[in-house]
Amino acid sequence: MPNILVIDDDDIMLKAIKNILNKDGFNVVTATDGKEAFDLLDHTIFDIVITDLMLPHANGLEVVGRLRHNQGNRNVGIIVVSSVGNEETITEAFRLGADDYLKKPIMAGELLMRIRKLIANKNSKTQFVTKKK
Amino acid sequence: MWNDLANLLFLAYEQFSLLPLFIEIALILIFVAVMATLIAYGSILFRRYNSSVYNKRLAHLSPIIEDLITEQVLLNENLGKDIPIEEIHFDQKALSNKIFRKPAVRQILIDTLIRYRKNFRGEVGELLRKLYIDMNLVEDSFAKLRTFKWETKIKALVELTQMDIPISDSMLLPLTNSVNPTLRAASRNAYIQLSKNEPFKFFDVATEPILPWDQMEMFKIITTTKDITIPNFSRWVSYSNNKSIVVFCLKLIAYYDQQTAIPSVLELLGTKDHRFRAEAIKCLGKLSAEIAEEKLVSMYTSQPVNCQIETLKALGRIASGKHLEFLKNEFLFSNNFDVQMNAARAIIRHNSQISRLMLNEIMETTNEENQLIIRHCQNPLIKY
Numbered sequence: 001m002p003n004i005l006v007i008d009d010d011d012i013m014l015k016a017i018k019n020i021l022n023k024d025g026f027n028v029v030t031a032t033d034g035k036e037a038f039d040l041l042d043h044t045i046f047d048i049v050i051t052d053l054m055l056p057h058a059n060g061l062e063v064v065g066r067l068r069h070n071q072g073n074r075n076v077g078i079i080v081v082s083s084v085g086n087e088e089t090i091t092e093a094f095r096l097g098a099d100d101y102l103k104k105p106i107m108a109g110e111l112l113m114r115i116r117k118l119i120a121n122k123n124s125k126t127q128f129v130t131k132k133k
Numbered sequence: 134m135w136n137d138l139a140n141l142l143f144l145a146y147e148q149f150s151l152l153p154l155f156i157e158i159a160l161i162l163i164f165v166a167v168m169a170t171l172i173a174y175g176s177i178l179f180r181r182y183n184s185s186v187y188n189k190r191l192a193h194l195s196p197i198i199e200d201l202i203t204e205q206v207l208l209n210e211n212l213g214k215d216i217p218i219e220e221i222h223f224d225q226k227a228l229s230n231k232i233f234r235k236p237a238v239r240q241i242l243i244d245t246l247i248r249y250r251k252n253f254r255g256e257v258g259e260l261l262r263k264l265y266i267d268m269n270l271v272e273d274s275f276a277k278l279r280t281f282k283w284e285t286k287i288k289a290l291v292e293l294t295q296m297d298i299p300i301s302d303s304m305l306l307p308l309t310n311s312v313n314p315t316l317r318a319a320s321r322n323a324y325i326q327l328s329k330n331e332p333f334k335f336f337d338v339a340t341e342p343i344l345p346w347d348q349m350e351m352f353k354i355i356t357t358t359k360d361i362t363i364p365n366f367s368r369w370v371s372y373s374n375n376k377s378i379v380v381f382c383l384k385l386i387a388y389y390d391q392q393t394a395i396p397s398v399l400e401l402l403g404t405k406d407h408r409f410r411a412e413a414i415k416c417l418g419k420l421s422a423e424i425a426e427e428k429l430v431s432m433y434t435s436q437p438v439n440c441q442i443e444t445l446k447a448l449g450r451i452a453s454g455k456h457l458e459f460l461k462n463e464f465l466f467s468n469n470f471d472v473q474m475n476a477a478r479a480i481i482r483h484n485s486q487i488s489r490l491m492l493n494e495i496m497e498t499t500n501e502e503n504q505l506i507i508r509h510c511q512n513p514l515i516k517y
Contacts (some may be wrong), residue, residue: 010248012245016252019207019208020207026487027147079380083251105250105258106255107256108255
């Protein structure tokens with residue numbers, strides 16, 4: 001069962017995404033700010049991280065940057081979900097290593113589809129590395 | 134008892150009237166200050182008490198409401214099966230829970246639904262809207278819209294707009310012309326978002342101004358609302374008596390690059406109000422209206438500085454190259470620093486071989502101060 005970390009300071013969004021993903025068979029852990037997310041990321045390995053950009057303590061871009069610099073979390077799939085839609089922020093998120101970007105309000109079906117696609121990509125990469133070895 | 138009190142007050146008044154005038158004034162001021170402080174504290178305490186009651190109620194009700202939304206919307210079995218939203222039915226037993234009949238609970242339910250809808254669109258967003266309609270919460274919002282309190286009306290407008298519920302013109306149009314600026318702005322924003330066919334109809338009847346801050350908010354709504362019908366804004370430029378609407382339409386004409394509006398904007402160059410003229414010149418520049426260049430240059434000397442600066446900017450934006458000599462003369466011989474600066478920028482903006490040669494020639498022949506201005510204007514980090 002893939003492990004997903006959802007980071008958002010809006011408790012409604014957090015609960016909603018958790019319910020939707022649980023329904024589809026994902027194991028979901030939630031964090032309400034950057035600090036809590038870093039604590040979780042230090043101790044657990046996730047397959048996908050879904051993060052908002054505006055977060056207390058550390059913003060979403062910092063989360064993305066830190067995930068990509070951390071050896072243990074380098075292969076995690078990162079989806080940024082935010083109401084911030086300006087090009088500079090989106091570009092910065094991708095530059096730091098985000099895999100995907102969704103603008104709020106989101107479509108639940110679209111989020112699920114993108115998660116599945118990221119997991120499929122990740123699995124095919126792992127298979128490729130194993131075969132090479 | 135009442136007699137004693139009356140005697141006491143009378144004695145106090147007698148004592149008071151014997152005091153010197155400045156002491157009397159000081160005592161009155163002290164009394165007013167103490168009363169004002171007490172009223173302020175009382176009001177703060179009352180608001181805090183209300184807020185704590187609301188928070189307690191919210192803490193108790195939130196899980197119930199969130200469970201309802203989760204079960205009926207987020208985990209609805211029919212989602213993702215290509216079933217039309219109108220054909221998805223909710224569990225009537227859950228919806229008819231007695232708790233959802235209380236007005237306070239219904240308000241919390243509406244607020245929660247709106248929070249969800251800000252986060253979700255697509256099927257989930259539509260199903261949230263259906264839940265709002267099926268629980269007859271629309272009526273609650275319309276009831277609020279009919280009250281006399283402007284704050285309540287604004288709340289209703291926000292709810293109906295967020296839930297994409299159409300409001301009749303007879304109800305909404307009068308509010309777009311309200312004397313209360315906050316209500317006026319909210320209803321105009323609601324009108325644009327809800328009226329898909331004629332979102333700017335209220336421009337025809339608006340006599341109250343659109344304030345600058347409201348223009349910014351409205352501009353954001355117009356440019357971000359999907360499927361909005363954009364009309365030719367020149368009709369209000371030509372016929373509206375409301376100056377703020379004309380100015381706002383000029384900005385929209387420039388944003389949507391409505392070339393067909395150029396003749397209407399040109400007509401505004403003859404208006405007596407110089408701020409109006411400056412806006413019209415700016416609009417013509419942004420539209421790159423080459424046809425306006427001759428007129429702008431011919432009227433230049435009779436204009437106030439703000440219109441002159443807008444003319445120079447417009448010539449830089451149009452950049453036809455026909456008036457480079459005019460720009461050069463303004464740069465070299467004007468006594469106004471802003472005029473010189475904008476003339477230099479206009480020449481640089483042409484970015485043609487002739488303009489570059491002209492700049493080189495000026496740099497070789499002019500004084501140090503002018504050279505400094507040109508170098509400053511050539512800096513790409515300084516926004517034009």
